[in-house]
Amino acid sequence: INRIARFFSRRPQVQERLTKQIADCLCQVLEPEDVAVHIAAKHYCVIQRGVEDAASETVTSDLRGAFREDPRTRMEFYATVGKI
Numbered sequence: 001i002n003r004i005a006r007f008f009s010r011r012p013q014v015q016e017r018l019t020k021q022i023a024d025c026l027c028q029v030l031e032p033e034d035v036a037v038h039i040a041a042k043h044y045c046v047i048q049r050g051v052e053d054a055a056s057e058t059v060t061s062d063l064r065g066a067f068r069e070d071p072r073t074r075m076e077f078y079a080t081v082g083k084i
Contacts, residue, residue, distance in 0.1 A: 001026075015041060015060050023062040034065030034073075038081045 001022075008021045023037040038061045042054075066073040 004029075015039060015043075015058055019060040019062045023064060027064065032065070034067050035062070036064070036067040036077050037062045038077075040081075 004022055004025050008018055008025070019037050019039050022039075023035050026032065026035050026037070038059070040057055040059045042057055063074060063077070067077055068074065
């Protein structure tokens with residue numbers, strides 16, 4: 001999973017697309033029924049330039065299968081990653 005994330009994150013792009021690309025790759029390679037990808041990142045362009053906000057964090061998720069369709073599974077996932 002780390003290699004997949006590193007592969008897609010080497011090129012400049014928006015975090016939303018990166019999240020989707022990682023989920024797509026996991027689905028293609030592993031063929032799981034359910035996939036959840038959650039990325040929380042600090043963006044240096046926000047920290048060092050522009051608004052200079054060192055505390056901000058951008059969070060994106062791509063939920064598929066039971067993670068998207070079953071509210072209990074989704075809530076358990078988000079509780080696990082600490083966003084509830």
